[in-house]
Amino acid sequence: MARIIGIISGKGGVGKTTLVANLGVALSSFEKKVTIVDCNITTSHLGFYFDFLYYPKTLNQVLREEITLEEATYYHNTGVKIIPAALSVEELMGVDINKIKNLDFGDTEIVLLDSAPGLGREAMGVLNACNELIFVATPFMNSISDVIKCNKIAKYFGVKPLGIVLNMYRKGLNEVDENDVEELTELKVLAKIPFDLNVQKSLIYRMPTIIYNPYSPASIEIERLAAYLIGKEYKPPKGRLFYRILNFFKK
Numbered sequence: 505m506a507r508i509i510g511i512i513s514g515k516g517g518v519g520k521t522t523l524v525a526n527l528g529v530a531l532s533s534f535e536k537k538v539t540i541v542d543c544n545i546t547t548s549h550l551g552f553y554f555d556f557l558y559y560p561k562t563l564n565q566v567l568r569e570e571i572t573l574e575e576a577t578y579y580h581n582t583g584v585k586i587i588p589a590a591l592s593v594e595e596l597m598g599v600d601i602n603k604i605k606n607l608d609f610g611d612t613e614i615v616l617l618d619s620a621p622g623l624g625r626e627a628m629g630v631l632n633a634c635n636e637l638i639f640v641a642t643p644f645m646n647s648i649s650d651v652i653k654c655n656k657i658a659k660y661f662g663v664k665p666l667g668i669v670l671n672m673y674r675k676g677l678n679e680v681d682e683n684d685v686e687e688l689t690e691l692k693v694l695a696k697i698p699f700d701l702n703v704q705k706s707l708i709y710r711m712p713t714i715i716y717n718p719y720s721p722a723s724i725e726i727e728r729l730a731a732y733l734i735g736k737e738y739k740p741p742k743g744r745l746f747y748r749i750l751n752f753f754k755k
């Protein structure tokens with residue numbers, strides 16, 4: 505049975521989709537069969553990270569039982585399978601997000617579900633469908649307090665929380681540090697992804713940061729997280745020092 509990992513947050517814009525796109529590619533580079541699903545159907549944007557601007561078959565149609573999951577599956581050259589949600593408002597009609605739990609992902613080993621923020625219908629659909637959970641937050645109290653709330657709700661669903669990813673982490677510029685986050689949320693900090701302009705630049709080129717610059721600080725931390733999730737030892741890419749110096753001058 506596939507591991508189905510929900511990626512959720514209280515606040516919006518904290519980096520869930522960035523994490524799903526990059527973690528998907530990273531896990532795939534470790535030879536895992538990975539499917540990523542845009543469950544943020546009201547404000548979907550996972551496809552943008554893979555330069556998908558036009559795609560005729562979507563998760564919306566699958567959830568309306570008009571097409572099969574296979575028909576809405578797109579194969580990226582990294583090996584990741586992507587199930588995008590529709591961009592148009594009209595496509596929201598008749599979509600029951602709760603049906604995600606009924607989807608059969610075939611031989612996929614790891615499914616990542618990219619949620620909408622908060623505790624609305626889409627997040628509930630993700631909580632219903634997943635068997636493991638990763639919370640994403642920025643290292644600020646407003647973001648962390650929302651995770652505390654979400655974690656309480658997640659407990660009702662009996663989902664196993666793997667921990668929390670702190671994104672856009674900046675040395676000396678975080679309101680709450682790692683230890684406080686663990687104490688407040690009762691969740692293990694799985695990764696501290698640095699604030700990294702490569703993430704934003706890669707979005708301009710519509711590709712995951714790991715492909716745009718595998719040596720960037722954010723890419724390296726996401727690779728490390730991917731290795732941790734599948735119990736593999738992580739070795740940072742060779743030539744890292746050279747690229748760190750290059751990254752410094754690129755800034």
Ligand SMILES: Nc1ncnc2c1ncn2[C@@H]1O[C@H](COP(=O)(O)OP(=O)(O)OP(=O)(O)O)[C@@H](O)[C@H]1O
Pocket residue numbers: 513515516517518519520521522523544547619620621671672673697698699700701703704707722
């Ligand atoms: N580590 C990072 N460093 C710099 N910018 C980042 C980082 N992570 C994400 N961003 C930027 O933050 C913005 C929001 O990221 P993203 O879309 O992944 O958030 P989200 O949680 O999926 O948002 P939503 O809740 O709306 O779905 C994007 O412009 C992205 O490029």
Ligand SMILES: [Mg+2]
Pocket residue numbers: 520521522544549618619
């Ligand atoms: Mg998103």
